[in-house]
Amino acid sequence: MTGAAATPRTPPGDPATAADDARDELPDDPRVGDFDLGEVPSARSIRRFTAQAARSRAGASIGSLLTDVYTTVTSVVISVLIVLGVVQQLGDSLPPAPPVHAPGGLSLPMLVALVLLAAAGALLSTAGRLGPVGAEGAQAAWWLPLPVDRRALLRPAALRVPVVAALAGAAVVVVLEAGLLTGGGAGLVRAGLLGALGAAVVVLGAAVAQTRGVPRRRIALAGDLALVAAPVLAALVVLAGRTPASLPSPSWPVVVGAAVLASLLAVVVDRRLGVLPGRTLREGGSVATQAVGAVVSLDSRELGRALSGGVAASARRRSSRLRTARGPATALVTADLVVLRRSVRHLVQVVVAAGLPVLATVVPQLASPVGVLVAVLLGGWMASSASAEGARWAEVAPVLDRLLPLGDRTVRRLRMVVPGVVALAWSLVVFAAVGRWAGATLDWLLLAVVAAPVWAAAAVRAAYRPAPRWDKPLVATPAGALPTGVLQVIARGPDLVAFCLLPLWVAIGLGTVTTWMVTAQVWLSVIAVMVASSTAEKGWMERLLEEQDQRKGGAA
Template sequence: MRDDPRVGDFELGEVPSAREIRRFTARAARARAGVGAGSLLTELYTVAVSVALSVLIVLGIVQQLGDALPPAPPTAEPGGLSLPVLVATILLAAVGALLSTAGRLGPVGAEGAQAAWWLPLPVDRRGLLRPAATRVPLVAALAGGMVVVVLEAGLLERRGAELVRAGVLGAAVAALVVLAAAVAQSRGVPRRRTALVGDLLLVAAPVLAALVVLSGRTPSSLPSVTWAAVAVVVVVAGALAALVDRRLGALPGRTLREGGSVATHAVGAVVSLDSRELGRALSGGVAAPSRRRTSRLSTVRGPMTALVTADLVVLRRSLRHVVQIVVATGLPVLATVVPQLAGPVGILVTVLLGGWMMSSASAEGSRWAEMAPVIDRLLPLGDRTVRRLRMVVPGLVALVWSVVVFTAVGRWAGATLDWLLLGVGAAPVWAAAAVRAAYRPSPRWDKPLISTPAGALPMGVMQVIARGPDLVAFCLLPVWVAIALGTVTTIMVTGQVWMSAIAVMIASSTAEKGWMERMLEEQDQRKAGAP
């Protein structure tokens, strides 16, 4: 080959190892980044401090919530649910969510540049992919350990060695779940099947809790974690890690490229503070390329029904959001049967969290339309009409959610019909908030940056993020007051109906800037003499 004129007359050296290629790539990236060791240490210090502060703040909030909860009754009431069982249900749901997310991300993948340059090289692919295969399990272990520690210390009031064992077990289980998804990926299991298993596990958590409630036999405590159980989980996780490392070379390039593309999309969405792009990355990455059956769309009778039908089809095909709606419905209902949570604070928090989860999941069609408004532009409909039609599907979902949730809240408060009327009157607010959040503008990164514990953020980013939640906070004031007082009056129901009308009017607006900002701009134009 040395005498080939197309190559040239020179000696060919040995092919470098995978480790040398990774080191060369890292050195080249650092040389072109223009930063030194001091900048790297500063970034690491900032990240560590931000994570520590976030954990301490969340732990403090959870501990205050746990202190505010009433003590558990000496004997468990029939049909109730103990707080330890609720914590176990939350952890089971978290395992399902983690498995679903890991399945959607790959979890082993190669980014665009790495896939284009590294994968075709004639070197051992295991050495190239080890950092990528290690990164996600470590991040999952760190997050899992922190979540378990916060729940155990804040709600179950565990301390000392018992808390340490629970945290280590949580980290080991989180890493084991991600490694199990990696093993499935190495076996050629499609990512959507792994995500489906995680979604089913997520749905199973509230279902099992409901079965415990119906059985009337709820345990008042959970068995303590032993070091033997922790050691078993750690050994199993280590065995899965060894199996994944051995099978890294068998991963096909297409799977690695798909996983790297989804992970890059998700990381970019998180850095840009855009939850809509994050949802598109997690949903679009596991979408089926083709379907065995087609829908006749028999509900289409014109432009308006076509838009509503499109939103229904998008929601029906997004299993992740259907699961999210089910979980959001079960969260407030379970809170009403837990003695420690069946109070104004617990009901208020769970209704707020469950309602926002439900409304966000039901507006998937609006989020896709904000990115690609194809149907909006083709149909002969005005912009305000389109926004109102986009509220139909979230409004129907919110209506069903409100009937189930506020029936349970009414049983807790002792006046089911009054609470049901209040919940039905509040359903349009959830729909309006979801559509308003879906059509919110992106943060303006060209504005001056301000320093925050989470890093440098542009000015006005909080105003962008608050679009949607602001309607929940303001237009649901009658609901919040009713839950705090534990009673519903005619004035509250009437006020909630008027607030719902105001929320629909605000969400129908197509103005991207706030009212105050528009008024200031008009004043500046008048001073400048502009029309």
């Protein structure tokens, strides 16, 4: 009785009793019940486990991996050798160097130094837009919340970008040193090492700024300012009237100092990896993933959107009244103008594009028809491509194009207005210098005005080009497997420059402008605008073949 009285009675249907009975009926499963926490794995073991899991699901053997590495290294080496051979032939074909401190003009060594300054600015701007330290989507979702040392997790990501930049910097400096400055031997080795260390220092400096909480927008702006400083310094040297005929060769103490600086920056970055916020790492990783995907997909438009959108301001202190928007047509043009005005990278690109042909006309060793023509084509495409940012955004998100009561052809013609105005301003600056180089400046300015619509039409045609069809049969190339017809897609836009600017090509080659050249350029400009206004994604020959196939099928 005592035991029975001591045992408490619970009413039937009590939730606690039901829960206890259900727990007693559970099988002896080691995953259920109490468990002891083991030792937290190290960050290195987590990285190894992730890599092993990825390799186990990739379905690729060690043989295929070695084959890919061998193909990549061979392709890069062959590309560098080809570029080096072309640059050496260009250097051998150049006229002899001008006298020391020759009045007027710009010497070739000084031009190379300015090009390296511009390359450093472009590298800093790109590093700022990409992070340069970031975590991809899957890594950010799984690695960052783990209770492990974040430094060891992020160390490979922090090392990847400086190494790639060092390899690219060494290749660029070696090509310029051996091709244009005819360097060799120990001087070439020192120049290559200094180029690699300098590129690594630029990227590591951006990483240090990132760990200090500097916004990526400011880092990219600093790189853009350095890029603009190159043509400004070139103009100051030309106005000064004296330019050095040679530059001092890098010595071993300079190389050692650059190595020490790179090592110190690497140590600082490594020690501060743990203080990087998760939001910063996620943003950098998403931009880098988008950029890599654009490069693999051969989509330069997506690459530009990744680099521009990554540093776009989330909020603005003031808003524009958009007073020029008086109707559907002016609203579309105003939108393109606002997009260009808010993109500092593209404004810098326009300034640099205007400086390239001008520098080609003042460098005695490059002031030849071939050098001026190459500089004009390169600068013109850079300027027109930078001014068509609105059309590129409209291609991926045609919201404004669909809301306004405008036809498709009218929309594309209106998209050419802002690139046309930029091309006209660029042409007046560039061909004033070309006219000073070749004589008869007014004739060259007239040819520049009638050729400006071609640049705008080519930029809009390239902005609205279709994506490559990856469902088509693939073709093996040194750069990897590519779908058939990918070259036709990439050529949309540059094809107008190649065909509709033939009078301009001939004028620069002959060094003179005639009446028939201007007349032919007018008609070709009209043709370029008509072609760029078309909404057909397929080429004329492809559409003709499809129509013939349809007629044969109907007759059958």
